[in-house]
Amino acid sequence: MYTPRQFALGALAASIMFAGQAGATEITDNEIRIGYLADMSGVYRDPIGPIGMDAIEMAIEDVGGSVAGAEIVVFSADDRNSADVGSSIVREWIDERNVDMVTGLVASSVTLAAVRLLEEENRLGLVNGAVSSGVTNESCSPNHIHWVYDTWAMSNGTAKAITQEGNPNWYLLSADYSFGHALESDVERVVTENGGTIVGRARHPFPSNDFSSFMLQAQASGADVIALNNAGGDTINAITTAGEFGITQAGQILAGMVLFSTDIRSIGLEAAQGLQFTKAWYYDLNDEAREWAERFRERTGSMPTMVHAGLYSSTLHYLQAIDAIGTDEAQAVRRQMMETPINDIFATGGYIREDGRMVHDMYLVEVKSPDEAADEDDLFRIVRTIPAEEAFRPLSESQCHLVNNGA
Structure with a gap:
């Protein structure tokens, strides 16, 4: 069971708790803590926005609600397309909530500010919304992965x-x-x-x-x-x-x-x-994509965008990596994600390069x-x-x- 989701636009939202077994010795705080940072109220609300959380929830449900014996906790916030606001939220998540991974990351300015903090604190970022190719070029780091697309x-x-x-x-x-x-x-x-x-x-x-x-x-x-x-x-x-x-x-x-x-x-x-x-x-890429999209529409009332599919795919791959190695330590998880091909509703034969770019058709x-x-x-x-x-x-x-x- 998990608590009802509440979006507090402009502030941290309430968390979603998924039941799991306590006492996973290699999982910090016996919980896997995820932050979903996105534009919830501005120009990117419709293609990404609040219902991006539903894609993350679907991935959590599809791994059974817990991994490596640990509960999964998700926080969300509206970055208001401001690098200052986004940085403040990520800093609070790290310092006060001990978040392990941040996903969403839409406006490139917000993303570039956030991933610097994630690298400083050795947390992981899964970039799904931002498009700037600099995210895995001149601004690459060992602490983030760029999933859906880029300007190149x-x-x-x-x-x-x-x-x-x-x-x-x-x-x-x-x-x-x-x-x-x-x-x-x-x-x-x-x-x-x-x-x-x-x-x-x-x-x-x-x-x-x-x-x-x-x-x-x-x-x-x-x-x-x-x-x-x-x-x-x-x-x-x-x-x-x-x-x-x-x-x-x-x-x-x-x-x-x-x-x-x-x-x-x-x-x-x-x-x-x-x-x-x-x-x-x-x-409409294939039957598997369509089936997942229909599940998403039943849940949200809307067909998913490519970023919604990326949020699901990247979260699923992240959780499966933790389950495989029994730890949520950022570098260990990133290595496991890089070593494992991505074959799901988003990509077939996808893989993560050393620059953090997830490569796919x-x-x-x-x-x-x-x-x-x-x-x-x-x-x-x-x-x-x-x-x-x-x-x-x-x-x-x-x-x-x-x-x-x-x-």
Whole structure:
């Protein structure tokens, strides 16, 4: 049995307690303590937010509610997309609650601040929401793992395909913080490597409700493609504004670099049809993914996003590692996770590299038209599967100090 979940937005939420046997000698405090840190009320609420906790709960239930004879305790908090708030929460979790692992970690600025604390205190971080590829590149550490996606993978799939289709001139519109900057850099790299040119760029405040001036600038640039290097509500607002100005109707292509199924539902198939973008996972990949997604929908009323699936997968892998070795010590658990392939509803043959990047197949998808969709959840078709070894930054190009790349 476990206590009812309570989300206290802007503050620490009540914990969820799962029954287990007491007295696990290699488990600190005889409990496995997990913190779920995410945006519960801002632009990333819908694609990740409060129901991300349900994915974590499902993983805990699927290992039987306890591991290595230890009770599992979960705390949650709203980081309000603030690095200062996020750092304060993680510090309190470590100092006062002796948390073993922190997951969620959505805004890249929050994530980078949090993982520094986790390394200082030898706790583990499972990054599922943040997209910046710097998380496992220049900001890698032996105390965190990046699970779902990153800017290198998202830009490599989408920008490469669109440029190679004969659309060389790009305008880059980016959220003005670390995630947007990283994505802008990665998109520029992919476009230029494939013979394209950046004809203009702008950065918008994060978050932003008014994209009128930015879209007018992008339209006036004459670019073949307008890259939206943002996510969540910012991407929805940008696409909606582009529709109001007739940008795509006039022939310019909108390239969403980080899009979720929740975004497509908000925009609607009529406006979103034909959009191509890269995904790490979606619920119609196979029968196993669909079955898990239906369980999630029965529980929450919503189909899961790729981050929800990542939260489940990473938490499950973490708990199974503890169960296998009988300790929650961060380095021992990380080694066990690295030595064990990931085969679950999220990935087949996934694995964790020395830089902390979890490597798996990615997918270039296209949004269906309203006439093609069988129901409200039938949103995408797979254009191309991007094999794991192509999807993520090669270790030979890594700046991570944990990697021996022959330099």
